[in-house]
Amino acid sequence: KAGVTQTPRYLIKTRGQQVTLSCSPISGHRSVSWYQQTPGQGLQFLFEYFSETQRNKGNFPGRFSGRQFSNSRSEMNVSTLELGDSALYLCASSLAVDTGELFFGEGSRLTVL
Amino acid sequence: SQQGEEDPQALSIQEGENATMNCSYKTSINNLQWYRQNSGRGLVHLILIRSNEREKHSGRLRVTLDTSKKSSSLLITASRAADTASYFCATDGGAAGNKLTFGGGTRVLVKP
Numbered sequence: 001k002a003g004v005t006q007t008p009r010y011l012i013k014t015r016g017q018q019v020t021l022s023c024s025p026i027s028g029h030r031s032v033s034w035y036q037q038t039p040g041q042g043l044q045f046l047f048e049y050f051s052e053t054q055r056n057k058g059n060f061p062g063r064f065s066g067r068q069f070s071n072s073r074s075e076m077n078v079s080t081l082e083l084g085d086s087a088l089y090l091c092a093s094s095l096a097v098d099t100g101e102l103f104f105g106e107g108s109r110l111t112v113l
Numbered sequence: 114s115q116q117g118e119e120d121p122q123a124l125s126i127q128e129g130e131n132a133t134m135n136c137s138y139k140t141s142i143n144n145l146q147w148y149r150q151n152s153g154r155g156l157v158h159l160i161l162i163r164s165n166e167r168e169k170h171s172g173r174l175r176v177t178l179d180t181s182k183k184s185s186s187l188l189i190t191a192s193r194a195a196d197t198a199s200y201f202c203a204t205d206g207g208a209a210g211n212k213l214t215f216g217g218g219t220r221v222l223v224k225p
Contacts, residue, residue, distance in 0.1 A: 056212040106154055
């Protein structure tokens with residue numbers, strides 16, 4: 001069974017640009033969550049989607065957005081990139097909400113210059 | 114901001130020794146989880162302990178939970194070089210859903 005797949009794995013952008021990251025969950029998993037990991041702030045929750053609906057949102061500015069498609073694949077978008085957006089963005093999937101265990105992808109490492 | 118604090122921040126031990134790390138959190142929880150992360154990679158789920166449980170074992174892992182003190186500990190027995198990684202505790206804040214709040218992590222180095 002394939003794990004959580006995130007693309008791209010690495011990308012470099014410049015300030016002011018926008019970026020879209022993709023996440024394909026484990027087959028059959030309907031819940032997808034996104035986390036940002038930085039050396040300074042650690043792991044922080046961005047959003048959670050279930051059946052194409054956003055269930056929870058973290059404390060991030062409106063430049064961060066996401067969506068989930070009918071096949072459970074998810075994308076997140078960051079517009080007007082800032083240097084501080086440089087981070088490892090991790091996607092996690094689970095069968096449903098409240099199942100506890102999350103299955104994480106390898107992450108997309110974004111560098112903003 | 115992180116709900117949990119983990120200590121120590123870093124730990125260096127010899128292969129075969131035990132490694133213990135602690136996690137404190139601030140709000141009520143439904144459950145607490147521990148994850149492992151190898152450098153720059155994704156997180157791997159290790160163990161989940163529910164708020165009504167006090168201790169749980171999984172292989173060489175032993176987790177305890179004290180909800181009165183809002184703290185948990187993870188013990189790795191007979192450590193191996195492959196256990197070198199960062200370990201994070203994560204809590205659900207007592208709310209429904211898969212929104213987790215992670216601690217700052219403990220970096221463990223197991224020397225062969």
